[in-house]
Amino acid sequence: MEAAIKVAHVSKSFNKKAVLNDISIEIDKGQLYGLIGPSGAGKTTLVKMIVGMEKADAGTIHVLDKDMPNLEILQEIGYMAQSDALYVELTGEENLKFFASLYKLKKEVQKERIAYVANLVNLTDQLKKRVSAYSGGMKRRLSLAIALIQDPKILILDEPTVGIDPELKLSIWNEFLRLKKEEHKTIIVTTHVMDEAERCDYVAMVRDGRILTNGSPQELKAYYKADHFDEVFLKAGVKQS
Template identity: 70%
Template sequence: MNSTIVLHQVSKSFGNKNVLNDISISVGSGQIFGLIGPSGSGKTTLVKIIVGMDLPSSGQVHVLNTPVPNLNLLQKIGYMAQADALYNDLSGLENLTFFASLYKLNKDVQKKRIAYAANLVNLTPHLTKKVQNYSGGMKRRLSLAVALIHDPQILILDEPTVGIDPELRKSIWAEITRLKKEGKTILITTHVMDEAEKCDQLAMVREGEIISSGSPFELKDHYQIHSLEEVFLKAGGDKDENNRIS
């Protein structure tokens, strides 16, 4: 399996505060890779470094064998931030059209991709409404549609299903699984353990460090525990040990 995202000994500090410490991960094509951990554990900072929105204090980041940051990579990455980056005074359709234009899609492809993305997140009936009139959940859904609009090779989703109802969440995960089968790389952050179970590989993050990693089955088998939530608690207690599972 080719590695599309590789981090080697990445650390990040803001002033005297160390946010990430010696992070090394490798994410392969056709893989759903989950970063799980509580709020404030460093997941969002790590994602921003992978996308190129922030620079590590030390260490190396490569995406598609290219050092990050690199503007050309943005054409191949779909990024959904934890905070919705939308234009509130524009309609949902105008937002999707604007972001599609950034990726240099021709008119016919734009139309098809907008229809696909809006339908996936169940926003088609609401596209003419201004985003300022959307609920929080609708904004999250539109942000996901934006991330998918250009059919990216890599999808990076920071807490994508927060505020989304269970039925739509199921539909979104079905699409994520389909994209994986197409060979896309999906990196997702979550603190929802049933979503973590759907990932091929996991890295458990606490206080800026990876405290354990492996597939959901490997993690539960290693700790002889039946739930990932218990694994996370156990791994945190064994933080000084080498908890990476080969």
């Protein structure tokens, strides 16, 4: 398989506190890759560095064979941050139009993409409302729609389903699986929810800025002799300590 993303020996500190320590991962094209771990493990810092929003203190990051950060490659990345970066005085539709315009989409394509992403996250009926009137869950859904607006090759989603009701969560995950299978998109999802982790092709478990273990969910359950995925995380932690 060809790698879409290569992270090699990456370390990062903030105010002399190590947040990531010698991280190396490879993510294949068309793979649904899970970064799993508790809050403060370093997952968000790692995805921000892959996007190019943070620079590594040591090591290298390549996305689609380009050294990051790289403005050109940003056109190919859909990024959903953990905290919603939305214009609350605008409507949902105006937010989508604004972000679509950043990618220089033609008017017709823009229209099609807005209809598709709004339908996917179940916001079509709410597009004319100001975002300031949206609930927390609706804002998360709009953020996900924005991440998909330009039909990117790579989707990087930081805790995408936090605050979303179970039924919609299931339909969003089904869409991730479809995007991977039918459109061969590379998708990175960070989560601390173990049943979401099990839906990934491959998982890296992160704690205290280090990778505890990685592999497919099936491999990891077999290796750690675990029936449930949260057992894997606990046993991997014990092995490291």
